[in-house]
Amino acid sequence: MPTLSTGRVDVITGGPVHGGTISGTKKHLSKHRHLVYALDVDSRPRPASILHVVFTEEDTRGIVFPHDDPLVLITKINGADSKRVLVDGGISANVLFMKAFNEMKIGRQYLTPVSYPVIGFNGSTVRPEGSIVLPVRMGDGPKARDMMAEFLVVDVSSAYNAIIGRLIIHDVQAVVSTYHLTIAYVSNLGAVEKNPVANGPIPNNSRKEKEPTTQDLAMKNFDARPEEIPRPLPGGETVQIELQPGNSSRTVKVGADMDVDMRCHLISLLRENADIFAFLASEMPGIHPEVMEHKLNVDRKFRPIRQKKRNFSTKKIEAIQAEVNKLLATGFIEPCAYPEWLANVVMVRKPTGKWRICVDFTNLSRACPKDCYPLPRIDRLVDSTSGHAMLSFLDAFSGYHQVSLHKADRAKTAFITDAGVHCYKAMLFGLNNAGATYQKLVDKIFEKQKGRNVEVYVDDKIVKSKEKEDHIADFKETFETLRKYQMKLNPESICLGFDQGILWVLWLTGRMAGLRRFISKSADKALPFFVALRQNKAFEWGKEQRDALEVVRNHLRSLPTVARLERGELLQLYLGISKNNSRSVVGRKKEAADVDILCWSCLKCG
Numbered sequence: 249m250p251t252l253s254t255g256r257v258d259v260i261t262g263g264p265v266h267g268g269t270i271s272g273t274k275k276h277l278s279k280h281r282h283l284v285y286a287l288d289v290d291s292r293p294r295p296a297s298i299l300h301v302v303f304t305e306e307d308t309r310g311i312v313f314p315h316d317d318p319l320v321l322i323t324k325i326n327g328a329d330s331k332r333v334l335v336d337g338g339i340s341a342n343v344l345f346m347k348a349f350n351e352m353k354i355g356r357q358y359l360t361p362v363s364y365p366v367i368g369f370n371g372s373t374v375r376p377e378g379s380i381v382l383p384v385r386m387g388d389g390p391k392a393r394d395m396m397a398e399f400l401v402v403d404v405s406s407a408y409n410a411i412i413g414r415l416i417i418h419d420v421q422a423v424v425s426t427y428h429l430t431i432a433y434v435s436n437l438g439a440v441e442k443n444p445v446a447n448g449p450i451p452n453n454s455r456k457e458k459e460p461t462t463q464d465l466a467m468k469n470f471d472a473r474p475e476e477i478p479r480p481l482p483g484g485e486t487v488q489i490e491l492q493p494g495n496s497s498r499t500v501k502v503g504a505d506m507d508v509d510m511r512c513h514l515i516s517l518l519r520e521n522a523d524i525f526a527f528l529a530s531e532m533p534g535i536h537p538e539v540m541e542h543k544l545n546v547d548r549k550f551r552p553i554r555q556k557k558r559n560f561s562t563k564k565i566e567a568i569q570a571e572v573n574k575l576l577a578t579g580f581i582e583p584c585a586y587p588e589w590l591a592n593v594v595m596v597r598k599p600t601g602k603w604r605i606c607v608d609f610t611n612l613s614r615a616c617p618k619d620c621y622p623l624p625r626i627d628r629l630v631d632s633t634s635g636h637a638m639l640s641f642l643d644a645f646s647g648y649h650q651v652s653l654h655k656a657d658r659a660k661t662a663f664i665t666d667a668g669v670h671c672y673k674a675m676l677f678g679l680n681n682a683g684a685t686y687q688k689l690v691d692k693i694f695e696k697q698k699g700r701n702v703e704v705y706v707d708d709k710i711v712k713s714k715e716k717e718d719h720i721a722d723f724k725e726t727f728e729t730l731r732k733y734q735m736k737l738n739p740e741s742i743c744l745g746f747d748q749g750i751l752w753v754l755w756l757t758g759r760m761a762g763l764r765r766f767i768s769k770s771a772d773k774a775l776p777f778f779v780a781l782r783q784n785k786a787f788e789w790g791k792e793q794r795d796a797l798e799v800v801r802n803h804l805r806s807l808p809t810v811a812r813l814e815r816g817e818l819l820q821l822y823l824g825i826s827k828n829n830s831r832s833v834v835g836r837k838k839e840a841a842d843v844d845i846l847c848w849s850c851l852k853c854g
Contacts, residue, residue, distance in 0.1 A: 299421070299440050307428040307442065319426050321443075324385035325399075325410060326352050332408045335431055337424055339413040341366065344399035346377060348409035354380070359401060366400060376400040381547065381617075386420060386433060390538065391441040393420050393433055395656075396545045419656075436537060438655055486743060489515050491522040498527055502744040513720045514744065521727040526736035533734050534674065535650050540689040542675040542682060544657040550615035552588035555608065557664050564595050565666050567603040572667045580649065584671035587662035607663045609678050619681035621688055629703050633712050638719040642709040642726075643741035648682055650735060651675040651689060693733050702726060773800055 311317075319335040330348060343366075359378025366374045379400050386393045397416050417424065422433040435441045486501040500518060502511065526532040535541075560568065575581040589612055596604045633639060644650060652674050653661065661679070662671040675682050683706050690704040701722040703710045711726050713719040723744075730737065776796040822833040 299434060301423045301432045301440055303425050303428045303430060303432070307425070307430045311429055315429075317426075317429060319424060319429055319431060320408070321386075321412075321431070323410075323412070324383075326354065326382040328352055330409050333410045333412060334408045335412045335417070335424055337414055337417055339411055340415075342397050342399045342413045342415055343411040344380070344382075344401050345406045345409060346401060346403040349377075349380075349401050362400065366402065374402055374404060376402050384416065387435060387441055390437060390439075391435050393435050393441070394543070395419050398548055436541070436654070489518065491519055491525065491739070493519075498522070498525075498739070500525065500739045500742060500744065507716070510716060510719070514723070517720055517723055517727075518744075521724075521731070524727050524730050524737055525739045527739060532646070532650065532736045534652050535689065535733060535735065537652055537654075539733055540685065540692065541652045541654050542657075542679065542685045543654040544612070544616050544660055544680070546612070546615045546657070546660060547617060553611040554587075554590035555592045555611070555664075558592045560595065564603065567595070568593055568605055568665050569667050571605040572665055572670065575670070580674055581670045581672055582658075584659055584662045584669050587659045587669060587671065589660045589662060590669070591661075591663045593663055593665055607661070607676075607678060609661070609680070612660060613680040616680040619684040621684040623683070623687055624703075624705050626705070629705055629710075632699065632703055633710060636712040636714055637716045638713040640711040640719070640723070640744040641742060642711060643738045644707055644709075644735055646738070648677050648686055648707065649674045651685060653679075693729060693735065697725065697729065773803070 321333045321335060322329055322331050323333045324330070325333075325344070325348075328351075356377070359380055362376050362379050366376060379398055381396055381398050384395050384397045395416065397419070399410070416422075420433040422431050424431050430443050432440055432442045487504050488499040489502050490496060491498045491500060502514060506514070572581070591608045591612065594606045594608050596606055598604050653672055658671045658673060660671075661676075662669055675685060686706050687704075690706070690709070691698065694702045694704055694709075698704065701712055701718075703712065711719070711722055713722050773796060776792045817836050820835055820837060822835070824830070824832070
């Protein structure tokens with residue numbers, strides 16, 4: 249019988265934790281001591297929900313007992329299927345070994361330097377090459393769980409490509425059983441799943457489309473975008489068409505200049521697809537999370553901030569209470585307990601004299617990395633619509649609110665009012681990267697139609713047709729696409745059936761936008777063109793528009809031109825210096841009023 253040891257056995261420590269680093273957890277621990285000593289057991293903060301996990305004999309199928317095998321998975325890291333990923337609850341950091349990091353071809357310039365070492369079993373220290381935040385996916389399809397995780401990149405030899413530590417295990421609310429060689433985790437849909445891809449082949453990336461569950465994510469008369477960001481309106485006279493004959497409360501606008509036959513076919517098509525339009529909140533289901541959902545991807549390096557509650561006057565409190573009640577009634581928000589992030593509401597007066605309720609997500613937006621998903625160029629969209637005979641403008645009903653917010657991120661959108669603390673369940677206009685998420689959605693929905701008969705810019709959509717006879721067929725295809733993804737249209741903000749005259753002015757305004765750097769006061773010069781588009785009357789190219797076009801032409805004809813330097817000529821140097829910039833122009837004087845520009849430069853001081 250060996251004698252009992254009185255020594256110490258070290259464990260792997262180091263790396264990022266909730267307090268920042270190991271040396272920075274004292275403040276984090278002091279908060280927990282306060283919760284332990286100052287609050288009763290029932291009053292201490294707890295997760296919103298803890299699901300039940302049970303391991304059964306079914307989980308041990310294929311395992312040869314007795315065994316001492318580690319739990320190893322195949323996990324997607326940065327989009328790559330990474331084999332031999334060890335799940336280890338004894339390590340406080342996620343580790344990515346340098347060999348696997350190099351295979352991902354990310355580049356060392358994306359590594360963030362770290363000042364703390366990783367301490368091994370024998371007390372030896374390893375200095376990481378740096379840290380990096382990468383997307384991680386466990387499982388596939390409806391069993392998938394996505395997250396952003398920080399890895400320490402370590403340049404040592406190992407039998408594994410990566411190690412999943414407590415940070416990821418806790419993020420996915422996972423329970424690990426090495427005896428069953430199984431990990432149970434909570435998927436994106438909130439269900440408990442087991443062994444995402446362990447001991448099996450790498451799954452493909454195809455997703456089986458599911459019918460969206462009916463869920464009320466919108467509300468009646470909710471402002472989808474601030475009024476200071478106006479929606480472009482087409483010009484021309486319109487008429488109201490009843491989607492249900494005899495029901496004047498359900499109408500849409502169509503162009504009054506359409507042919508009679510085409511208008512009859514369009515009205516028939518609209519009435520056949522009346523379910524595409526939403527007039528009430530109950531008629532609008534949300535986009536299924538399998539198709540698209542908004543994720544905040546909050547950077548762990550930012551400390552959560554709880555804003556102090558602001559005080560408002562009695563009238564403002566009543567307006568806030570009415571807005572909160574409306575949001576609760578539609579299921580757009582829900583009560584939230586013990587949030588880490590907490591924001592205040594901001595009152596903005598509308599031109600009508602009523603109040604708009606906004607949420608101050610300034611702190612949260614700073615902690616969310618920017619989504620670099622590209623938005624379409626406006627001038628290209630305008631060019632692509634020129635030459636088409638027919639054009640129709642579509643708008644989704646409370647477009648942003650049809651996209652649900654990732655369940656794990658909802659508590660981060662918590663806001664406080666006199667009515668309590670609530671958080672959002674769906675994406676809203678003020679969230680960071682909301683526009684990029686919605687652009688991803690419409691790009692995915694209209695993938696087969698973009699550039700051919702549909703153009704989309706975030707929540708603005710245009711159906712275009714080269715020939716007037718094709719417009720009905722293009723509409724039918726668009727309605728089928730919208731019905732497939734259950735995206736509903738706002739009948740009050742759509743205008744159907746406009747001719748090429750307006751398209752030509754749209755093309756002209758797009759060209760003006762592209763030349764704004766070369767045309768002084770370009771907004772003033774282009775104003776008559778926008779007036780012709782926005783007035784709700786029959787489109788007319790009048791004297792004001794003709795004079796404005798002539799002014800632009802004369803301005804472009806008189807622009808200074810760049811000339812070639814000739815030997816022996818006298819040059820003149822013009823300098824312009826301000827506090828932050830210096831500008832210089834080299835030219836030659838030909839006549840009393842003419843100067844040829846030879847060279848122009850602009851330098852920023854400091």
